């Protein structure tokens with residue numbers, strides 16, 4: 001009996017040491033109390049993305065967060081974020097590879113997860129997709145897709161029906177990115193798949209499915225959760241669970257197979273086009289042209305990387321833009337005074353019937369402020385990840401090589417110093433001439449991240465969100481649907497998503 005108790009004791013102590021080990025190296029950094037092994041996951045389940053803000057208020061600008069067994073050093077002041085992401089970029093050039101991604105090559109080989117220096121070479125090849133002259137060429141295609149959204153909104157307005165804007169605007173954003181990155185209209189807003197391009201529909205379904213499976217909630221693959229506590233179990237559990245239909249692992253695995261097949265088919269079509277001399281100027285062509293130029297580029301841009309980069313633009317460019325636009329509509333609908341001021345600006349600069357050229361977009365100062373304030377109220381990516389590539393000291397704390405150091409950009413957005421009364425939706429705080437804006441830290445508002453690894457598509461996203469607001473408010477005003485919960489329910493998966501969607505009632509303006 002004594003032997004059994006002793007063995008049991010040794011096992012328990014070994015497990016506890018194993019679970020606590022990674023945190024000991026960082027034990028000087030303040031942390032809220034947590035249960036060994038579970039870490040702060042219960043707090044995260046309770047407060048969602050708000051937990052990072054709450055802990056920053058409680059513990060200060062640098063604190064330790066336990067994601068299961070994995071410690072993460074969170075930095076939650078604009079100054080420290082600038083320090084990590086810009087001044088110390090050489091030490092922190094990479095993101096951490098998250099457990100979600102490890103089992104999925106298509107998520108591993110894009111820009112997000114590729115490490116420097118390959119990352120920088122890949123980013124440079126893609127950058128021209130987002131240059132001013134390219135963006136300007138996207139305006140007519142955006143307007144075409146927005147015209148289709150307007151047709152749908154018209155029908156709902158006439159029928160007095162509510163619209164789930166989340167679905168509609170994600171489809172709009174996917175259509176836009178489809179054309180700008182791949183030169184192929186997915187026609188999701190106005191499907192015309194009957195006309196023979198069903199491969200696009202399959203690919204889009206594969207992307208949507210892939211987005212759905214990349215969650216960190218109860219639908220997440222069991223292997224992902226296991227990886228948080230016992231990383232060495234992630235792969236074997238994945239191998240078992242992916243064979244059991246209906247499980248999260250199976251959904252992700254089969255979804256990725258479908259996605260891979262669709263992406264490979266797209267690549268083959270485009271290579272065949274190139275051989276036939278068809279010239280295109282979208283992101284995929286930039287990659288294919290670059291790798292045709294030299295052996296060095298062929299080694300950098302493998303099939304896997306080209307496919308992963310193409311997939312990544314589609315994924316990163318659609319859900320983010322569509323959802324942020326939805327949040328903006330949600331906040332405007334709750335603030336009629338903001339809606340009136342914005343409509344006034346739109347009517348003055350672009351009355352219904354006029355078109356908005358790329359050069360004119362910057363003139364819509366208030367629309368710009370409204371979008372910024374909405375992105376501050378709900379920070380879509382509340383944290384952005386970095387990893388220390390060498391030992392370093394940060395505000396006196398020793399950070400060993402390999403430590404996960406993340407920037408808590410939603411805490412910056414709620415800091416009372418930079419944003420007095422942060423809970424209030426007040427777009428005027430982004431008027432560059434107001435005292436609040438003048439004294440604000442330059443990185444306090446960083447919804448697209450900070451430094452050389454900042455979002456590559458932010459100009460495209462801004463352009464699309466601005467044009468969409470102009471298009472919509474030229475014609476309609478929006479109210480919250482009585483069927484929508486108030487306040488809006490959101491959940492943290494990798495990003496902050498509305499749980500049931502943003503449902504709005506569309507009213508035609510009298511002008512129409």
Ligand code: HEM
Nearest residue numbers: 111316317320321324381384448449450453454455457461
């Ligand atoms: C409102 C819309 C968007 C938001 C809020 C957003 C947010 C972000 C954030 C926070 C990051 C991490 C930055 C960092 O680590 O410092 C990021 C990276 C990235 N985003 Fe976006 N994004 C948006 C739209 C887009 C669009 C339209 C595209 C492409 C078409 C895109 C492609 C990417 C890529 C490829 C990266 C990785 C960049 C790198 O590692 O070099 N995003 N985004």
